[in-house]
Amino acid sequence: MSTTELDAVPEPKYWHLKTVLSDALDSEFAVGEILPNERELAARFGVARATLRQALEQLELEGRLQRRRGVGTTVAPPRFGVEVGSPEQTWPGSPDDAWQTGESDETKPPTYVAALLGQDTDQKVHVVRRTRMTHGQPVAGELLYVPHASVPGLPDADTSGDTARGRAVLRELHRLELNGLERTVELGSARADDARQLDRLPGAPVLVVTTSYYSQGAVAAVAVSTYRADTCRLTFGDSRPEPVMPGTDAAAPAAHRRHRPASRLSRV
Amino acid sequence: MSTTELDAVPEPKYWHLKTVLSDALDSEFAVGEILPNERELAARFGVARATLRQALEQLELEGRLQRRRGVGTTVAPPRFGVEVGSPEQTWPGSPDDAWQTGESDETKPPTYVAALLGQDTDQKVHVVRRTRMTHGQPVAGELLYVPHASVPGLPDADTSGDTARGRAVLRELHRLELNGLERTVELGSARADDARQLDRLPGAPVLVVTTSYYSQGAVAAVAVSTYRADTCRLTFGDSRPEPVMPGTDAAAPAAHRRHRPASRLSRV
DNA sequence: GAGTGGTCTAGACCACTTT
DNA sequence: AAGTGGTCTAGACCACTCT
Secondary structure (H helix, E strand, O other): OOOOOOOOOOOHHHHHHHHHHHHHHHHOOOOOEEOHHHHHHHHHHEEEEEEEHHHHHHHHOOOOOEEEEEOOOEOOOOOEEEEEEEEOOOOOOOOOOOEEEEEEEEEEOOOHHHHOOOOOOEEEEEEEEEEEEEEEEEEEEEEEEEEEEHOOOOOOOOOOOOOOHHHHHHHHHHHOOOOEEEEEEEEEOOOHHHHHHHHHOOOOOEEEEEEEEEEOOEEEEEEEEEOOOOOEEHHHHHHHHOOOOOOOOOOOOOOOOOOOOOOOOOOO | OOOOOHOOOOOOHHHHHHHHHHHHHHHHHOOEEEOOHHHHHHHHHHHHHHHHHHHHHHHHOOOEEEEEOEEEEOOOOOOEEEEEEEOOOOOOOOOOOEEEEEEEEEEEEHHHHHHOOOOOOOOOOOEEEEEEEEEEEEEEEEEEEEEEEHHOOOOOOOOOOHHHHHHHHHHOOOOOOOEEEEEEEEEOOOOHHHHHHHHHOOOOOOEEEEEEEEEEEEEEEEEEEEEEEEOOEEEEOOOOOOOOOOOOOOOOOOOOOOOOOOOOOOOO
């Protein structure tokens, strides 16, 4: 079996493998279909399992595959577009937002959050856990940090781990005027708790969105959201010059919510 | 039952290793310092090199380390914050933007770009290559796709691979009115050409930002930018609630351009 | 219990950079 | 030439999900 071509360019095997597999996915497999298992695939391509896995890992990173221990490897559907930056700026927990409020707690924030909030590290804040669902699947987890100063009306009674308390924090937060917000997006890997929440293994790649909510010139709250990087495509509707039409379902420019906007990573 | 449940959780070695290394980085190493080589580290921790590498890979993914073949592994500086979504919406190539215009070409766009542009796949468009530099390092590469319809004034003379032509395309583009834009962010892996441009190996993780520029209700141009995920933190200055005051320079909330907002991935 | 992906080992050689 | 990280192998065992 002369392996055809390309001895001139010492392309790594796993890289070439990835290309071959990628093509095969486009032409021979349907979404949701299960691939042959790793040992079989490795044998079929004449490589060690570790090499085969290196290719699969990349394809999973690109959202083309989904692997689950004990089950198998399946062809992933195109990534969801999850809206992160809607033109109308609202506090977290607004009636229309896609998050489910979870437990609330009261702890010292991590240093980088304390820095964003402009307060000392040893000062406790409210922490509200939230989850974002799409198509019945959890796509993101969030920790919302709210300093006591932002929700002065909240009684101190501490029924920790209570979802009712989480809702109370959000309700109090809404009394403030929202003066703007700022976001950053970076790559991270899922901590153990995030991973569990997202139905992934620890270390899975996530997109970390950090949002600072401003009120009266100060940071009133900080949200750290971790989105599954394999299944999500974050969308920002910066957009639109026309008069704001809140409530109306995305009167955004047409032609982009297409049938299946093929990922840039698929075959052209 | 009677025994403590501590060993009930078999944490993977590489995961534990990563934690140990992460702590060591914070306490014993300075930015830029080189670590012992992989064989030595593996021996020191009593694991196989592959296992050690699994931990290093994660730390690199999180932007904590930087590895270069033939050189060694160094402690990475905190991620840059690169502004992606400024409040003032401008065409690419505006005088203040951070991009260097490169070669221009004329080819068929990939299918997903054609879809965004709302035109057939076999129809050629202008393609302008651009590079974004920060601190003397390339942090992003971009392909800007401009349909002929958007730049009717451009002569057809094709001196392909010319940077002057790239600038001409941008200049013509600026004649249009910009009516809004839309962005998506997703995780990808660097193609061979991107990798070369970003001084990384193919397959390196990148943040892919896709921007659709709208003019008169249609998509006038599409930019696909790939940022180094290991070194970049994308920032979006969504911000600002006050009545829209175009032209006025972002009266954005202060206190957020801090000295060095520690990454969420560093020790708390 | 059978089958899957996840972890781990102990080697080997290659591609690259520096000396 | 020496030293680094990058690729690859051929095994082994573990954790998990199904039936």
